[in-house]
Amino acid sequence: MSAIPQPSRPAPRSRNTFAQAAAKTTATPETVEPEAAATPSAAPATAARSATSPATPRQRKAASAPVKPTSEKKRKAQTTDILLSLEEELKDRMVAALEHTRPRTGIKSQQVFIRTAIDQLCTKLETQYNNGEPFPAPADEIAI
Structure with missing residues (x-):
């Protein structure tokens, strides 16, 4: 058996609602939970990357981008x-x-x-x- 740990599987998409997705993309970097804390079996490289930058580039861009009205x-x-x-x-x-x-x-x-x-x-x-x-x-x- 390999020494490489098995990656954790993402949660099924059916549980993720639009409201949850919007909350994740509009959350500030301080409120975003690092991936290493959410998945205890994460690889050490992932934990180091998450500790230095808790928000992904997409989350940072979404937080800085102006919000469009939903009626548009x-x-x-x-x-x-x-x-x-x-x-x-x-x-x-x-x-x-x-x-x-x-x-x-x-x-x-x-x-x-x-x-x-x-x-x-x-x-x-x-x-x-x-x-x-x-x-x-x-x-x-x-x-x-």
């Missing part, structure tokens, strides 16, 4: 989410087309690819069937 979102105004299921063959075809045409089209993500495709098809249908004008919204009683 990265989503564009007036957008909605849809669930889209694709056959695997169509998805693979989309990914291949996206990857091979990226330098020419500038489309870098699947979302932009899908939005562009929807816009182009709507424009085509409006030109073909409605004199180039957007179709009016469907009546309330029509379920789509």
